[in-house]
Amino acid sequence: MVSYMLQEARDYCCKRGSSLHACFLDAQSAFDKVWINGLVYKLYQLWVRGKLLRVIFESLQNCTSRVLSRGIVSEPFPIEQGTR
Known part of the structure; x- marks a missing residue:
């Protein structure tokens, strides 16, 4: 899906003679280990x-999750490390 969107954006910009700026982030396994306060501190630096920083920080604070296994949903538990 992402490669399709990038191709469409590239084609759109090429047809109109405009620039296309892209940024990629490989976050496959990093975000389950990230220390939230450390991430916010690095962004501040x-x-x-x-x-923007406040929105990022508040979206990561007080997050909870649940586990669904064999049709049974667990009680909520806090996410103290990692991101959504």
């Missing part, structure tokens, strides 16, 4: 500030 990289000059991510204000509303």
Whole structure:
């Protein structure tokens, strides 16, 4: 799906003679181990500030999850490490 979207964006920009800027992030196994406060601190050091940093931080705070196994859903438990 992502490669299709990139191809469509590339074709759209090429037809109109405009630039296409893309950024890729390989987050396959990193995000289950990330320390949330450390991530926010690193973003702050990289000059991510204000509303954007607050939105990121608040979206990661007080998260809970549940496990579904064989049709049974567990009680919620806090996510203290990693991201969604």
